[in-house]
Amino acid sequence: MTQIPYLTPLSDAEQRAAGLPEIWPLALADRVRFSELDPLNHVNNVAYLIWFETARVSYFKQINLSAYKNAAVEPRIVIRHGEMEWLQEMRADEDYVIVSKTIAYRNTSFTMHQEIWSGGTKRAAFTCVIVLLQPDGSGRFPLPEPLKAHFHTVDGVPVAQE
Amino acid sequence: MTQIPYLTPLSDAEQRAAGLPEIWPLALADRVRFSELDPLNHVNNVAYLIWFETARVSYFKQINLSAYKNAAVEPRIVIRHGEMEWLQEMRADEDYVIVSKTIAYRNTSFTMHQEIWSGGTKRAAFTCVIVLLQPDGSGRFPLPEPLKAHFHTVDGVPVAQE
Amino acid sequence: MTQIPYLTPLSDAEQRAAGLPEIWPLALADRVRFSELDPLNHVNNVAYLIWFETARVSYFKQINLSAYKNAAVEPRIVIRHGEMEWLQEMRADEDYVIVSKTIAYRNTSFTMHQEIWSGGTKRAAFTCVIVLLQPDGSGRFPLPEPLKAHFHTVDGVPVAQE
Amino acid sequence: MTQIPYLTPLSDAEQRAAGLPEIWPLALADRVRFSELDPLNHVNNVAYLIWFETARVSYFKQINLSAYKNAAVEPRIVIRHGEMEWLQEMRADEDYVIVSKTIAYRNTSFTMHQEIWSGGTKRAAFTCVIVLLQPDGSGRFPLPEPLKAHFHTVDGVPVAQE
Numbered sequence: 001m002t003q004i005p006y007l008t009p010l011s012d013a014e015q016r017a018a019g020l021p022e023i024w025p026l027a028l029a030d031r032v033r034f035s036e037l038d039p040l041n042h043v044n045n046v047a048y049l050i051w052f053e054t055a056r057v058s059y060f061k062q063i064n065l066s067a068y069k070n071a072a073v074e075p076r077i078v079i080r081h082g083e084m085e086w087l088q089e090m091r092a093d094e095d096y097v098i099v100s101k102t103i104a105y106r107n108t109s110f111t112m113h114q115e116i117w118s119g120g121t122k123r124a125a126f127t128c129v130i131v132l133l134q135p136d137g138s139g140r141f142p143l144p145e146p147l148k149a150h151f152h153t154v155d156g157v158p159v160a161q162e
Numbered sequence: 163m164t165q166i167p168y169l170t171p172l173s174d175a176e177q178r179a180a181g182l183p184e185i186w187p188l189a190l191a192d193r194v195r196f197s198e199l200d201p202l203n204h205v206n207n208v209a210y211l212i213w214f215e216t217a218r219v220s221y222f223k224q225i226n227l228s229a230y231k232n233a234a235v236e237p238r239i240v241i242r243h244g245e246m247e248w249l250q251e252m253r254a255d256e257d258y259v260i261v262s263k264t265i266a267y268r269n270t271s272f273t274m275h276q277e278i279w280s281g282g283t284k285r286a287a288f289t290c291v292i293v294l295l296q297p298d299g300s301g302r303f304p305l306p307e308p309l310k311a312h313f314h315t316v317d318g319v320p321v322a323q324e
Numbered sequence: 325m326t327q328i329p330y331l332t333p334l335s336d337a338e339q340r341a342a343g344l345p346e347i348w349p350l351a352l353a354d355r356v357r358f359s360e361l362d363p364l365n366h367v368n369n370v371a372y373l374i375w376f377e378t379a380r381v382s383y384f385k386q387i388n389l390s391a392y393k394n395a396a397v398e399p400r401i402v403i404r405h406g407e408m409e410w411l412q413e414m415r416a417d418e419d420y421v422i423v424s425k426t427i428a429y430r431n432t433s434f435t436m437h438q439e440i441w442s443g444g445t446k447r448a449a450f451t452c453v454i455v456l457l458q459p460d461g462s463g464r465f466p467l468p469e470p471l472k473a474h475f476h477t478v479d480g481v482p483v484a485q486e
Numbered sequence: 487m488t489q490i491p492y493l494t495p496l497s498d499a500e501q502r503a504a505g506l507p508e509i510w511p512l513a514l515a516d517r518v519r520f521s522e523l524d525p526l527n528h529v530n531n532v533a534y535l536i537w538f539e540t541a542r543v544s545y546f547k548q549i550n551l552s553a554y555k556n557a558a559v560e561p562r563i564v565i566r567h568g569e570m571e572w573l574q575e576m577r578a579d580e581d582y583v584i585v586s587k588t589i590a591y592r593n594t595s596f597t598m599h600q601e602i603w604s605g606g607t608k609r610a611a612f613t614c615v616i617v618l619l620q621p622d623g624s625g626r627f628p629l630p631e632p633l634k635a636h637f638h639t640v641d642g643v644p645v646a647q648e
Binding site for chain 3: 034035037038039040041044046092
Binding site: 165167168169170192193195196197212215216219230254 | 327329330331332354355357358359374377378381392416
């Protein structure tokens with residue numbers, strides 16, 4: 001197998017080559033670092049959450065939700081609830097792919113699902129509810145229409161889901 | 163109010179003085195550090211998970227589940243599933259209390275609930291399922307009887323729950 | 325020995341009780357956390373730098389250099405050069421004291437020295453040069469006179485050093 | 487410019503394309519992550535140390551000093567002294583290259599130099615002294631002869647330097 005391109009959105013072919021059973025709207029490859037290992041030489045439980053966070057920020061930039069450049073005008077993106085599964089331990093130097101998509105939305109919030117895949121097996125999964133607030137935190141920020149359209153056409157959220 | 167004692171199990175009186183509405187079997191006070199702040203000057207989402215982890219390790223030592231001293235004989239403590247709520251943001255220098263207890267158990271696993279309290283309000287909550295494995299990871303490790311007794315007498319798990 | 329008070333400036337008596345051979349203008353006790361351990365069960369090399377950073381931020385607030393509250397008016401505090409010594413490894417649950425003081429200054433910069441002590445032995449030391457910039461980063465920010473006075477009267481910087 | 491290959495040793499041509507003024511024995515590209523940003527939206531000072539650590543572990547594997555697989559027989563690699571320069575701040579999403587080489591050695595220790603380059607400018611530099619210990623920490627571990635040869639032939643350490 002050719003070298004997987006790290007930190008760069010994977011094409012459909014690259015996702016298949018990396019052993020993903022289905023194609024995701026955003027898939028980013030990375031590799032375990034020494035600082036992420038715990039005293040048992042496994043990846044620390046919390047490191048997965050940082051990987052998911054990194055991918056979410058990439059995703060938010062990709063869907064034009066926020067460039068994280070101007071806190072005075074961009075919506076605040078707040079995570080309210082998360083459900084994490086640690087399925088199979090990871091070790092030093094392993095390659096992995098973080099996949100991310102939105103699976104549902106409401107007026108001012110949406111639900112994302114993310115997974116970590118490595119060597120053809122799912123290692124971890126995270127589902128979280130994200131709320132948009134006004135830049136000054138004063139109230140909710142409605143999802144822009146183009147964002148909703150993106151959720152349907154790219155991420156595959158069913159049209160009549162709400 | 164007198165200074166809260168940090169990093170030390172709080173007595174019942176200290177828990178009440180810290181604004182906790184009920185008394186927990188383990189309550190540890192700490193303070194937000196600079197390195198835990200994100201670009202918005204809030205505590206990063208992932209920092210809470212590290213706080214909960216720190217408190218769980220203290221809890222596991224307190225209940226004699228593991229001293230984290232001898233990986234050859236001590237059970238492996240593996241977290242399988244976690245549900246996280248981020249309820250109210252935290253900021254630089256805020257004091258907080260991490261409270262922890264077990265709320266249910268089965269033959270080789272148990273469920274913990276943990277919360278972060280600061281200034282009389284709940285800031286975050288985490289519920290997770292922990293599985294015990296043999297030291298070499300070869301199979302499940304049954305909960306020792308004294309541990310089950312501790313869950314009932316100290317943590318208040320109802321006797322007939324299983 | 326009575327319990328050391330964590331995360332709180334230690335009095336002279338508390339510094340002596342903690343095994344410090346001399347008294348420092350700022351001494352803060354803390355304890356190794358699980359997340360700071362590396363695969364060899366020692367404190368990771370980088371964790372010491374975070375401890376020193378935490379103590380520097382406390383020190384900057386104590387000397388009224390910055391409250392880290394208003395980036396529009398407070399000087400930017402930039403570390404330019406650091407020299408680190410790792411002297412003796414640290415392990416899980418060890419208590420330690422971070423001591424900090426300024427040892428020299430110039431018009432727009434100053435030099436700090438920090439050490440980690442545990443169990444009566446020095447574990448690590450850090451000497452760094454800190455530069456003050458205008459809030460917008462446009463140029464140097466002169467050290468306020470009261471700060472220079474503090475360096476002499478509290479930290480013991482010799483008067484004729486410059 | 488074509489996309490830089492991340493997390494993979496860069497060829498001489500790739501190093502030149504990345505803006506490095508000279509070719510290094512090991513050069514690894516990476517990108518700033520969200521979790522590495524501080525409240526001023528710059529890369530936190532400590533993050534650079536983690537980047538250097540990640541690259542050193544890769545370097546130690548590349549030169550066959552340790553695979554970090556068997557602590558019972560592999561030498562302990564201990565960093566004793568480090569000198570860090572923070573030269574120019576880095577920001578969200580910036581690409582960078584970490585370059586590493588050994589510049590001197592003695593019987594049981596060696597000195598490494600590492601730099602961070604981004605956009606054609608040096609952002610940070612680190613020089614450190616590394617000591618080898620027996621696997622049980624009982625005493626010094628002599629540098630293997632092939633390692634010394636590697637330092638001369640690949641890293642360019644002058645032959646008569648000691």
